[in-house]
Amino acid sequence: MIKDTIKLTLDGEEIEITKGATLLEAAQQAGVDIPVICYHEATSPNGLCRICVVDVDGGRVLQPACVAECQADSTVETRNERVERSRRTILEMLNASVNLDEAPEIQQMMADYAADDARFPDAHLREHTLIDDNPFYVRDYEQCVLCWRCVQVCAEDAQYTFALTLKNRGHETSVTTAFDISMTESPCVFCGQCIGVCPTGALKPKLEWGLEQGWSADEIWQMTRRERKRARENSDGE
């Protein structure tokens, strides 16, 4: 069988890779680290965080490595001045809008790219109150980076439940349910997959959150048992 491969230059090294591979896969094969935020192996890539952008042949715009296919005989620079400026600025702007206290991977990226955590003074931080509306998990959208992964696993990427959607647009976008109804009123089946793919502390199991509040496991169990009972009664009543 003839292997369908192409050659390209990545950070000065010539590499050979299967045709159709992404630039991220090429970098992984070459042992080069490219940061990602929205990309996850289990979800359809949307190429939206743009933290993985790389320079291909000095083109007019940078290419998102997670989705852009390798081009034969191209020259890829995964970390030059243009790339660093974009990655650093994205991180600085994100940090000004979102509480990243519980996003250690993004904090590490900020260190790697010398991002100034006070670059944008007087910036509008996206404000949300913590939503504690079900026995299983809490939602703190102040920590949400809008990677879309929870919405995706709730829909066609995994569960086909369609409890979640995006509301508004632009900087004021947020993740929510239809008409902001509570999770117990929504079609949510509490599969927990959204929590599993959340890259920050925006979605958190109630037990973990309760322990952080200083409550004992027993106290949390008592609380959530009552909630579960109430939820059951409500759904029986319909």
Add this chain to the structure above:
Amino acid sequence: MAIQTELDAILAGYEGRGREALLPVLWEAQGAFGSISPEQVHRISHALRLPEADIFGVIGFYTLFHDEPTGRRIIRVCTDPTCALAGADDVLHHLCERLAIHEGETTPDGEYTVEHSPCLGLCDYAPAALASARAEADVALPTVTAEGLLSEWNDDYFDPAGDADSALLKPTLNAAPETLPQYGDYKSLRRAIAEMKPEEVIAQVEASGLIGRGGAAFPTGLKWKFTRGAAGDIKYVVCNADESEPGTFKDRVLMEHRPHLLLEGIALAAYAVGADKAYIFIRGEYPKATAILAAAIQEAERAGLLGGAIMGDAFALDIELRRGAGAYICGEETALFEAIEGKRGFPRMKPPYPTTFGLFGKPTAVNNVETLCAVPSIIEKGADWFKAIGTDGSAGPKLVSVSGHVGRPGVYEIEPGITLRHFLDEVCGGVIGDLQTVLMGGAAGTFLMPEDIDLRLTFEDLRAAGSTFGSGAIMVFNQTVDLRDALKRLGRFFQHESCGKCFPCQLGTQRQVEILERLDAPQAGDAERLLDIGMTMTEASICGLGHTAGIAVMSALEKFPELFAPIPRSLPPK
């Protein structure tokens, strides 16, 4: 009960259809009830077999849809740069004062809601407004006053346009759209069907040198060739009539004046690429053009020029008019497809490109209104005729929308190659006052200075000068204008219109406007911040909106660095 019956009657008209019918259904439901309630979403969800959460998400994406009750009448006043020069802020202020509400609020009696709006494409009638009343067609209102907005709404404007020798525009006769008898019975389409193979139509358009008039300047013939050559039996033509770039209103004038010219252009495109279905996606803020096109489609269908079996040949074409709902991003071609498909208008990743994977995943030729309007005369008079107009890089007549401080703002057909000076002095009535700067190419354009005034208006000359012809918008500012105010408004526009998908634009348009809002007292480092934001949006965003959202600001950084200096300055003379 009445609501259920009425909604069911609406939904009955969409039986068997799915998600793609969502925007039309929402328009009808909102027309009947004023806003869309959870109960209605529940019923729409069942009828179109769509998750309720998705419908809620779609309503929230488009600013002309409401999921909460509004006033029986909604008045939206444009506050973008051109309308601001004409006193839009005062109109909005007085209107709110008269109604004793704040902007964005509804009067206690539920009669009026007042909002500000992005550019309504009535820049030659600034200040403009869009008015809606429950169960009535929306009205685009020219040169508004607070008093006028509270009395009878009147949209009987008709832009003066065209000379006898114009190719796209015609002299304005009866201040009414051209009828089918006036236009003629689509003789270019007849000729193409009778005498030319589709490939010959494409060859003719390619030979003419026609390049896209929507802003991206892609060769039209090549786009059609790719679409025709793409694998698959089902293909579409989509007319992008989502003109929303502040300062751009040429497509509105074309549609309001010459609807049949556009329809014939669409039919020729469909014949060329092998499509039997075409969509016109028109922005929700253009109610007048929408009504004119809807009537023209019916007129052409009755005359056997559109619909099944056109002119006795095997060629058939159904043209469907789709109304947008308040989202500039839908002028981006892939976001436009998403809107027709009933989704939030997010741009898709490219590749794949529309010519292979477009609307509903099928090969699609998507063209701007003006581009399609150029086609009938290319077929009628030949590629050489078209090529002889303008320059090698900018073949054919080009429409320009000019607004701001000129004697006669409006839409003009020019021969590319004339200078900016000639255009301003001889064509649109001269600059009022002393020229400070020209914003060339719309909100995503660049500033030209008085010393640039001898630049030729061509795609290639403007590109070489680091500017852009873009969609042909020219906004003229004289020395009385505080450019910081114009920049703020551009910043607000992009912040309002960013779809929010990619981080650079979602965050960048927000950070950009935060800095522009404090230009009266810039902080140390603001110029550097704006440059980093602008470059990051330009180089790392997904789509054209993000790529251009920082262009005007970066141009101002270069041309007017003093505006961004963190030192006390005196205000420019008023």
